[in-house]
Amino acid sequence: MKEKIVKEKKVKTRKKLSSKAKKIIILSCFCMLLLVTGGVNILINSKVSQEASANVSSTANFFSNYRTDRSDTRNQEILYLDAIIASEATSAEAKANAEAERLELITKMEMVMTIENLIMAKGFTDVAVSASSGNISVMVETSGLTSAEVAQIVDVVLNNSDYSIDNIKIIEV
Numbered sequence: 001m002k003e004k005i006v007k008e009k010k011v012k013t014r015k016k017l018s019s020k021a022k023k024i025i026i027l028s029c030f031c032m033l034l035l036v037t038g039g040v041n042i043l044i045n046s047k048v049s050q051e052a053s054a055n056v057s058s059t060a061n062f063f064s065n066y067r068t069d070r071s072d073t074r075n076q077e078i079l080y081l082d083a084i085i086a087s088e089a090t091s092a093e094a095k096a097n098a099e100a101e102r103l104e105l106i107t108k109m110e111m112v113m114t115i116e117n118l119i120m121a122k123g124f125t126d127v128a129v130s131a132s133s134g135n136i137s138v139m140v141e142t143s144g145l146t147s148a149e150v151a152q153i154v155d156v157v158l159n160n161s162d163y164s165i166d167n168i169k170i171i172e173v
Contacts, residue, residue: 062173063126063141070130077105111161118156124149126173136161137169145172 084090084098112129119127119138126141138153145153150170157168 063128063139066128066139070128074105074109078102081105115156115160118160119153122149122152122156131161131163135167135169136163137171139171139173141173145170 081098081102085095085102087095090098108131112131115129115136115138116127119129119140124140124142128139130137130139136157138157140153142149153170154165154168157163158165
């Protein structure tokens with residue numbers, strides 16, 4: 001009888017321990033979740049503050065991002081035109097059109113690069129040029145352009161392109 005009582009006490013103790021162990025595990029999980037949530041919060045806040053500080057240097061990033069995007073787009077256009085030219089299923093007329101477009105694109109790329117470099121040689125910090133069939137836009141990093149600086153930019157564009165003065169747009173960044 002005595003043994004039976006001792007065994008029952010051990011079983012009750014085990015049940016109590018397992019119940020206590022469950023509570024400890026649940027409490028531990030909640031603490032871990034709290035720590036993980038705090039860590040994620042810290043990471044998000046640091047990224048937000050980095051983005052805020054990155055906005056300060058967004059002007060410099062604008063020019064590099066613009067050039068990268070422009071280069072990627074041009075490379076895709078050239079690949080597309082090369083595929084048309086290389087295709088055996090393409091008509092002779094379509095191949096000729098693709099070759100003409102490719103040559104025009106390369107010529108425009110050289111013109112834009114020349115204008116950008118010549119404007120930077122005039123003392124401007126950074127420049128990006130966008131040329132379309134009708135207009136040319138010159139984006140200049142500056143805190144304000146004088147009329148003499150505008151005249152320098154216009155002179156470079158007029159001397160190195162076929163655009164008229166009415167089709168030149170200067171944008172201060």
